[in-house]
Amino acid sequence: MATVTTHRQDNQAVYVLHTYPFKETSLVVELFARNFGRVATTAKGARRPRSAMRGLLQAFQPMSATWSGKQELKTLHSLDWNGSLLLLQGEALMCGFYLNELLLRLLPREDPHEALFEYYADTLQRLATGQDLATILRRFELKFLQELGYAIPLATDMDDEAIVAAQNYRYVAESGAFKLQGALGKYDNGVQLLGKTLIDMANDDYGQVQTKQQSKQLMRYLLAHYLGDKPLHTRQLLIDLQDF
Structure with a gap:
C-alpha cells in the first residue's frame, strides 16, 4: 500500500x-x-x-x-x-500592525527567515516598552530589507569608497550612495542625506536628531520603491498620528 x-x-x-x-x-x-x-x-x-x-x-x-x-x-x-501575553497599546499597537503589514506585503510565502522571525519577536518586546518607537521601526525596516536580500550599502558609496561623514550624498534604490555633485542631473530621484547618517545607521546609532530624521526619509523612500504603487495603510495612519 x-x-x-x-x-x-x-x-x-x-x-x-x-x-x-x-x-x-x-x-x-x-x-x-x-x-x-x-x-x-x-x-x-x-x-x-x-x-x-x-x-x-x-x-x-x-x-x-x-x-x-x-x-x-x-x-x-x-x-x-507559546509564551507570556504581550500587551501593545496606543502608538505601539499601531507600530505592531505596521510591522505585520510590511511582512504581508513583502515577505514571500513559505520562504523561511529564522533570523527575521527572531528579530520580529524581539522588536515586539521593544515596542511594548513604548519608548523611542521611531528608532525601533527604523531598525526593523533596515533589518527586514537586508534579510530579504535587498542590498542597502551603508559603509561605502557607488565608487566603493568609504562614506565620509561630512560629505553630502544622494541615495538611490538598488544603486546606493552617490556624492551629491556627481549625482545631480543623472539621478533626480532618491534621497539627499549626510554621510554621517549612513555611518550612524551602519553602526546602529540613532542618537542624533539629524540621523533620526534622515534615516526616516531614507527608509520611507526605499520601502516605497519596493512596495510599488500600493502604499501601506498603517504607514499613513502613523504619519497622521505622529511623524514616524
Missing part, C-alpha cells in the same frame, strides 16, 4: 499576522512561522461564536501551530499560547 503524505507540521512557533473571512464560517489566517516564513492557512469554523480557536487568533502573541496540506492554502488544526 502506498504511503499517504499529509505534509503536516506540528507545534511550529508562529505569530498571527492577519485574518480575514473565508466562506461562511471560516477564516484565512496568515501566519509568520520561524521555520517556514509566511504561511496561509484556513481555520475552519473559526467565525462561529463557540469556536475554541476564535479567541486564540491574536496578533503579536507567541503561538504554537499545527497545520497540514500540500497546496498554498493549508488547513490550520490547532493554535496554542
Whole structure:
C-alpha cells in the first residue's frame, strides 16, 4: 500500500499576522512561522461564536501551530499560547500592525527567515516598552530589507569608497550612495542625506536628531520603491498620528 503524505507540521512557533473571512464560517489566517516564513492557512469554523480557536487568533502573541496540506492554502488544526501575553497599546499597537503589514506585503510565502522571525519577536518586546518607537521601526525596516536580500550599502558609496561623514550624498534604490555633485542631473530621484547618517545607521546609532530624521526619509523612500504603487495603510495612519 502506498504511503499517504499529509505534509503536516506540528507545534511550529508562529505569530498571527492577519485574518480575514473565508466562506461562511471560516477564516484565512496568515501566519509568520520561524521555520517556514509566511504561511496561509484556513481555520475552519473559526467565525462561529463557540469556536475554541476564535479567541486564540491574536496578533503579536507567541503561538504554537499545527497545520497540514500540500497546496498554498493549508488547513490550520490547532493554535496554542507559546509564551507570556504581550500587551501593545496606543502608538505601539499601531507600530505592531505596521510591522505585520510590511511582512504581508513583502515577505514571500513559505520562504523561511529564522533570523527575521527572531528579530520580529524581539522588536515586539521593544515596542511594548513604548519608548523611542521611531528608532525601533527604523531598525526593523533596515533589518527586514537586508534579510530579504535587498542590498542597502551603508559603509561605502557607488565608487566603493568609504562614506565620509561630512560629505553630502544622494541615495538611490538598488544603486546606493552617490556624492551629491556627481549625482545631480543623472539621478533626480532618491534621497539627499549626510554621510554621517549612513555611518550612524551602519553602526546602529540613532542618537542624533539629524540621523533620526534622515534615516526616516531614507527608509520611507526605499520601502516605497519596493512596495510599488500600493502604499501601506498603517504607514499613513502613523504619519497622521505622529511623524514616524
